Amino acid sequence: MRMRSDPIKLREEFKQHLSESEQELLGVNLPAGSEHYRAYVGPPFNYDINGALQFQFMLNLGLREYHRFLEVGCGSLRLGRLIMMYLLPSRYYGVEPNRKILLDGIENNLGSSIDGNDLIYLKQPKFDHNSQFDFSFVGGKVDFVIAQSIASHTGVKETRRLLESIVSVMHEDSIAMITYIRCDDSRSNEKDGWFYPECVSYSDSFIANEAAACGVYAYRTFWPLLNKRPDGLITTQTPLILTFKQWKPTLAQISSGISIDSI
Numbered sequence: 001m002r003m004r005s006d007p008i009k010l011r012e013e014f015k016q017h018l019s020e021s022e023q024e025l026l027g028v029n030l031p032a033g034s035e036h037y038r039a040y041v042g043p044p045f046n047y048d049i050n051g052a053l054q055f056q057f058m059l060n061l062g063l064r065e066y067h068r069f070l071e072v073g074c075g076s077l078r079l080g081r082l083i084m085m086y087l088l089p090s091r092y093y094g095v096e097p098n099r100k101i102l103l104d105g106i107e108n109n110l111g112s113s114i115d116g117n118d119l120i121y122l123k124q125p126k127f128d129h130n131s132q133f134d135f136s137f138v139g140g141k142v143d144f145v146i147a148q149s150i151a152s153h154t155g156v157k158e159t160r161r162l163l164e165s166i167v168s169v170m171h172e173d174s175i176a177m178i179t180y181i182r183c184d185d186s187r188s189n190e191k192d193g194w195f196y197p198e199c200v201s202y203s204d205s206f207i208a209n210e211a212a213a214c215g216v217y218a219y220r221t222f223w224p225l226l227n228k229r230p231d232g233l234i235t236t237q238t239p240l241i242l243t244f245k246q247w248k249p250t251l252a253q254i255s256s257g258i259s260i261d262s263i
Ligand SMILES: C[S@@+](CC[C@H](N)C(=O)[O-])C[C@H]1O[C@@H](n2cnc3c(N)ncnc32)[C@H](O)[C@@H]1O
Pocket: 040, 041, 042, 072, 073, 074, 075, 076, 077, 078, 079, 095, 096, 097, 098, 101, 130, 131, 132, 133, 147, 148, 149, 150, 194
């Protein structure tokens, strides 16, 4: 049986554990996309576990503290706050055009402002605010890239640019993970632009063709089992792995829920 996400159930369950003022502070009742550091990047009631799921995914892929890591559309650091803590200094790169959301994320997740923050000072992340998928600020190649819930909002041209740019910062052993919302060919988005907070969906064949045009292998994978909760999925987006070399999940990855379907 296919599991679905039940946002209302998830939100009500979450609210039971919070005071009224916490609910307000965490924007729990706001719709995704609202101008609030949590709600802007998705349902505010699964901010914690969505970030944790992404983090687990990257760990399962083999992320170590010495790796150089690029997050495309890092938002309010839903994932970034966990990854940054894990990585050695000067290894985390985040692109986020919405500077205010990033600064609010830093303030609310890590405390204090970007200049006065101890974790930022210690970990020396590098941020850029361009919306052209220009990753030149990274200054070379990275070992891992994540673009979670970005291709669920990019039109055709922008998705192409996203993939090309990701590939441009990959070396031969890099692993990139992007998520997309799957659909059949007849419903695959054909428009250009940035759609937000609306979503667009793409067929496997569209994504496979775009990846092939960039010269990388594409593997449709699955989230770790953490995604499957009794009250619904944390995310219904599909994670896709991009590599220059053929890629096979390790036993540890398979047993924690990562498996592949070629697309
Ligand atoms: C759905 S949110 C996901 C944020 C983050 N990846 C996460 O999972 O928490 C999409 C993010 O992409 C950012 N964004 C919009 N246009 C972008 C662009 N051209 N390049 C990079 N990020 C972009 C938005 O500002 C927003 O923070």
